[in-house]
Amino acid sequence: MTVLINGKLISQQVIDETAKEVSTFVEDFGLAPGLAVVLVGEDPASQVYVRNKVKRAEEVGIRSLEYKLPATSSQEALDDLIQTLNADSTVHGILVQLPLPDHLNEEAVLLAIDPAKDVDGFHPLNVGALACGDASLVPCTPMGCMIMLAHVHPDLSGKQAVVIGRSNIVGKPMAALLLQANCTVTVVHSRTKNIESICSQADIVVAAIGRPEMVKASWIKPGATVIDVGINAIERDGKRKLVGDVDFADVEPVASAITPVPGGVGPMTIACLMKNTLQAAKNQVLKP
Numbered sequence: 592m593t594v595l596i597n598g599k600l601i602s603q604q605v606i607d608e609t610a611k612e613v614s615t616f617v618e619d620f621g622l623a624p625g626l627a628v629v630l631v632g633e634d635p636a637s638q639v640y641v642r643n644k645v646k647r648a649e650e651v652g653i654r655s656l657e658y659k660l661p662a663t664s665s666q667e668a669l670d671d672l673i674q675t676l677n678a679d680s681t682v683h684g685i686l687v688q689l690p691l692p693d694h695l696n697e698e699a700v701l702l703a704i705d706p707a708k709d710v711d712g713f714h715p716l717n718v719g720a721l722a723c724g725d726a727s728l729v730p731c732t733p734m735g736c737m738i739m740l741a742h743v744h745p746d747l748s749g750k751q752a753v754v755i756g757r758s759n760i761v762g763k764p765m766a767a768l769l770l771q772a773n774c775t776v777t778v779v780h781s782r783t784k785n786i787e788s789i790c791s792q793a794d795i796v797v798a799a800i801g802r803p804e805m806v807k808a809s810w811i812k813p814g815a816t817v818i819d820v821g822i823n824a825i826e827r828d829g830k831r832k833l834v835g836d837v838d839f840a841d842v843e844p845v846a847s848a849i850t851p852v853p854g855g856v857g858p859m860t861i862a863c864l865m866k867n868t869l870q871a872a873k874n875q876v877l878k879p
């Protein structure tokens with residue numbers, strides 16, 4: 592029978608563990624970790640994610656500060672805010688919700704965040720540390736995928752893993768983490784030839800393409816584990832529905848374990864953000 596890897600349940604475990612550690616941190620250091628969440632514009636999905644981040648922060652005892660800037664904000668205005676947050680010793684974590692409006696330079700924004708406060712793990716210094724196997728702040732979605740994988744594969748060593756997609760947020764850090772866990776890793780992308788045949792040899796498939804239900808049963812080796820990072824809103828039978836990058840109904844009977852959408856990787860992203868915020872606070876308090 593196929594195991595459904597339940598992101599809601601596992602993320603709640605991560606939240607509960609983090610809440611305990613936050614309370615020890617408060618006892619030891621007399622202050623709660625502080626997280627600044629910056630949202631530029633009014634993208635409805637981003638508003639939901641930011642709201643959920645603030646809610647989860649409250650739940651674990653992290654002090655959250657929300658900054659909402661208008662969609663027309665200048666690069667300078669955003670940079671000024673980041674510099675102020677960088678200089679504030681009560682703020683241990685800073686995240687700028689992505690995507691940003693088109694006129695803003697995302698790379699420059701991510702570079703402006705103090706790497707010690709970069710709880711998304713997107714700053715080039717943290718990306719480099721991850722590539723060297725020495726990261727303290729790891730991007731939240733790939734970290735969440737690794738925690739879910741650990742539930743079905745306590746030892747990933749020697750497994751053939753295929754990551755579909757090469758984004759900076761998911762594909763590349765995911766490949767680095769799987770490599771660190773001693774998997775043999777292949778990254779496939781839009782220019783890869785024979786994607787289906789490469790995927791069908793993998794023990795683990797991580798789909799992070801951003802194309803609804805692209806991965807079919809014929810791509811999956813019987814008994815493989817499938818992690819679906821995609822969150823795509825589609826219309827089916829006149830109703831709005833969230834689906835992943837994996838055709839769940841087609842793939843589920845072939846896989847030995849699979850994550851659902853919704854309720855899979857998504858909730859893990861926010862739980863891992865709480866873990867990173869606590870980690871950043873510990874790093875700053877212990878090594879100011």
Ligand SMILES: Nc1nc2c(c(=O)[nH]1)N[C@@H](CN(C=O)c1ccc(C(=O)N[C@@H](CCC(=O)O)C(=O)O)cc1)CN2
Pocket residue numbers: 639640686687688689690711731732822833852853854855856857858859860861
């Ligand atoms: N600065 C960042 N921006 C973005 C990130 C990120 O990690 N850092 N990731 C995504 C958005 N995201 C968090 O920010 C995120 C996406 C989805 C979910 C989630 O829980 N999804 C639910 C479904 C939610 C719904 O009903 O719409 C699920 O999959 O069950 C959490 C966080 C891009 N931007």
